Amino acid sequence: MPDLVYYDKTERSFFRKTRSNAIVKLVREQYLRGDIPCMSEQCPSIPPCQRVLDINTNNPKHEGLLSAHADHYVIPDMSARDKTLGGIIMRYLEILEQEELTGIILSQTIITSLQQHDKLRTYRKLRQIINDTRRNSVVFYNEVFADTRVPRLAGETASERDWRALCRMANWYSHHLGKPIVLLSEVNSTLNNNNNDDDDNQGLVTVRTMKQYIDQYWGQHTLLQNLAQVLAEAVLEDDLERIRVTSSGKKSEPAVSGYTEYKPMEELEAGIKSSRYFSGTLRCRSGTRDTGYVNGGQKLEKDILIIGSENINRAVHGDMVVVELLSENNWTTTSSKIAYGGSTEDEYEETRLTRNINTTHPTGRVIGILNRNWRSYVATIQEDTPSNGLFHLAIPLDSVIPKIRLRHHDVKLIQNQRIVVRIDSWPTSSQYPNGHYVRSLGPIHQLDTEISAILVEHGISVSQASQGFSEASLKEMPEDTVATPWKPEPNEIARRKDLRSLTVFSIDPPNCQDIDDALSIRDLDDGRIELGVHIADVSYFVKENSLTDLEARSRGTTVYLADRRFDMLPSVLSEKVCSLRGDVDRYAVSVLWTLDSKTLQVLDTWFGRTLIRSSCEMEYEQAQQLLDGESVATNLSTSLSKKLKPSVVKLATVLRAMRRQRLAKGALELESSNEVKFKIGDNHSVTDINILFLLFLYTNLTILFQNFNESEAMIMANSYVGKRIYDGFKDAAILRRHPPPNAGQFEMLVKAAESKGFPVDFSSNRALAISLERIVKNSAGDPEIARLMKTMATVAMNEAGYISSGHYVVDEYFHYGLALEFYTHFTSPIRRYADIVAHRQLLMCVEDEVAILDRQKKGTSMTQDSKVNDICDHLNLKSRESKFAQRDSTELFQSLYVLQHTTNGNPLIESGVIAEIRSNGFYVFIPRLGLKGPVFLMDKHGQPAVPLSLQSGNSDHDEEYLSNCTIDVSIPTNISVQAATLPHPIQFNLFDHVRVSLKLRKSHAHRHMVYMTLIDLEHTKVEKSIPIMSKDILMKTVMESFNNDDKEEIEDIDDIETGREVGGEKIAMSKQEIETRRQLKKSTKQQGNMYDFLEQFRKMSIAACSYVDNTTTN
């Protein structure tokens, strides 16, 4: 009887070899249970066995459910013929990792076996599959389940028993569900029915090899077919290990010069323990994969450099390596060269590495690998590859990854394509790693291909491209249609603080769809003021561990690319039920402060769930008009304007004063705007999005209209919530930490500022803020200087990140940039998962009934330090990757822009500012395009290459060079060129204005790269040459472009499908889905059109700069 719970103790023992080769016997007690659920949606028991577990335990393992729609489920066996268990699992694994394969039931038998054999990496990967709710796969605890447990018989080997256990489990499933089960095994081919069952499995259980399985069920699926084929032939790292172990003594292939075998694990571990060796993650510098470094840790306090492919010794960027230091006379300095070719460098990493230039670094050599960190790489087959032959070289898009040698029977099929490849192994006998082809993303340099490449490179799951929330997850969502609009429930109305009579309003950019914050302010009777921040109550709809929750957690954040975005939440929440629209009732989580009206001191704070009805979705422009004294704002009724005006005016006064107070405490001005306010309305075309977003990125702005200080209220809310959840959960509060910088990080900034006569004091954030302010004031004639200095300051600082408070001591929580003791992210739960965690924690702190009930019913991991810490690590990674994906897509569009403007042979000449001096040239920042690119004064071989155009001022000469010149570099401030033909040396100083010609270095294997050649120096002082548009004109231009574009769009919409077949039913696509498709279509069709808009918008991006601060560290 499956629903009868009983416990029966049993013992399970196994032997394990320790590192010192001793054999120990491990005994584990196990309790047999009768309530292990099948985890299938199709469960025929009444109630379903999953439900029984929910009732019996407070903390069910809700790990996704096997879909009822699947026509079979798969149970993998992972045993191998020889003892090392290795290769076959790895071969399997990659196929199992393919998203198409769903309905995998992972047995406890296999998990235990992997743990015993130290296959933790394999185990982790399998866990990832299970944890990915989109895969509809589960773990089944067959070893502790009374119905499936199989004791070992006398004379039976462990692997024989394991196979019998799997067969029993397969039989149980087929009986329980009446569904076909496929047992995947490379070793066993027949079902073992000696389980003393009354067994007749009605032919529902079949045993297949992976190859047979793929042939039978996935015959039409070329990707899986190919993979099965390719993987059967691949030589994997585990195979190499096995060959090495079993054939020691036998002569293997000769090693490529410089490569040596890794030292045995025992030796490596002992060496690390005794500090003879160092371990860490290998990072390679962009464009120069022959130079890597590993953090030397506390002992060295410097990075260890690893120079040359011999010393890198087959390690790949991202691998966890063990390094041995070379003798000190081999130590060297880091290069300050700009790399020739390759993608943009990670500014933080780059700064870390180059700020100590000219000092000698410990230099070392890789002698072992603790953990390979290989992933899927986007690559392109080397251009000159002959089409005969079986092996080919693929060049990864990411220039820190070595070329990969792969086997393909017909290379013509994948030439000129971006392909996904994986590395299998790297033997000493091979100059390059061996890998295999996985799939193609499409022809190179096509927009959709390149966007897919960006997604793969940054680990953004491709299924997100369809905004793919599973149907099961959408079932969890509330309904909100025109026919039945969402309404608050009576019991929620009863228990929430009802603020519907309060004047609440939101202030956002035009056409904002996902409004996650709103504000209120009013005078209280006793002369005090009540200030309110109201945030969308997302956590009410997204319950912890629900499918939507797990999906949102895995996404971590909404990802904005230049021309499209990938939402974290389904649109029914982000744009409808959670969006704080005007004139509708909405659930909110509010913070209400009672302030002293004179001192603005906070006298009291209230947090909790509320019900609000926003009076108005105001746009910045409207708020500004009311603030500027107009009695009626554009498009607002007289009565509404009259109602809102006092609130808006009061709010602005209060927030301005509060901001002043915070700045006085030392908050950095470059941090003052901390909310990313970029939002896309659903009536916008891709064109608008491109431009708005380019505008957004070009200027690094986070708020377009900074002079309305609405963000101050959000900073305040985040800070108070941070303190409150810390008070409630000292050990597990999710906080946002911005560590203070150390002196070394400011070396470049200080030198740069000194070269312009500005002192920089960074002893405290307040001192730094004052220094920067002084620079802004004194360089008013040349605003680019102040702007670049702020950028340098931002880059020099540490990145802010999420932490669990239990992992740090209290005085490390401080947010340096904002000058706040406690900070968290609370105000944008629609597009950041961290905010949802903060909401849950806050609501538990203030004992919200529903939050407490949720916790009792389902349990919570939101209060456990280790769990919160894991979430933080994940979210930090996701937000970093999403930032990089953003940057890459912007660069892609910038390069397309340059391509568009140079194809007719005319040069694209721009004014720019020297932003960074390097030993072989410098970086120039072009404010008009928000683009930073290299100008080389030396060629790859170290020979001077100074364009003749500098002398002639004629751009036609920018590819001819001055003869017989010498170059002197003084980093970071100056580089000068001397030549016999020049009357005096040409000096290039940091922040000098130059004119450059933008060019595109076309590339086959990489994205086209924008580079620049010099035309001349602008010696005359450049005054504020850029006319700043008034906001009125700016807004008008934006709106006009939208309108124009909408008209063209209409013709397009007809040929877009508006429905899709799912399970025989035609399901209408959501508005958003149609919009996404339309955008995709447009983006490929109408690029020309886009550039016209770009032209209009470049002016505005400049105008916007004046409102904007640089805030990558909030």
Ligand SMILES: [Zn+2]
């Ligand atoms: Zn069941």
